[in-house]
Amino acid sequence: MKDLQNLTDEQLAAKALENVDFFGFLIERFESKLKNFVLRISNFSPEIAEEILQETFLKAWKNLQDFDPKQKFSTWIFTIARRETISNFRKFSSRGEDKKVELDESLFENLGDKISLESDLDLKLEARNVQRVLQLLPVKFREILILFFLEEKSHREISDILQIPTGSVGARISRAKKQFATKWQENFSRKK
DSSP: OHHHHHSOHHHHHHHHTTOHHHHHHHHHHHHHHHHHHHHHHHOOOHHHHHHHHHHHHHHHHHTGGGOOTTSOHHHHHHHHHHHHHHHHHHHHHHHTOOOOOOOOGGGGHHHHHHTTOOOOSOHHHHHHHHHHHHHHSOHHHHHHHIIIIISOOOHHHHHHHHTOOHHHHHHHHHHHHHHHHHHHHHHHSOOO
């Protein structure tokens, strides 16, 4: 067991091709991270997020032989989770099902600090407001802010996950921050 903890994700993926038990260790490593990611970008209920997570792991297992060990495993599996989330979002949107859930406020506390929002509100209120503003943004801006600020992914990883050029990542983050600031001002600036 201890030896497995010293293995990188990429090494575990290689071993999983020979023995399915190793894939179980990858699931353990990524289950909560991916579920939080799906919840952050989607507004789905935890039950739907769990279904998306199961589909993600199933697709990852079925396509494990296609994983490029030169790439980070986390980037590869986050990409699969993102695609599954978008697919489910489209499915629910086409049916007219608009499910909203309250997300864990602690997930959003760091975002306000990193975007340098000026606020004299307490942390919980700010976290709730950050959550609300994120939900007002188009998905392409919401997901890039979440990947960069909350998931702390590098520009390269974001490029791979979103399948956009690396040079576009910084520009999109900048545009997303501006939209976030605008929406923040529209919704939460003090009225005098």
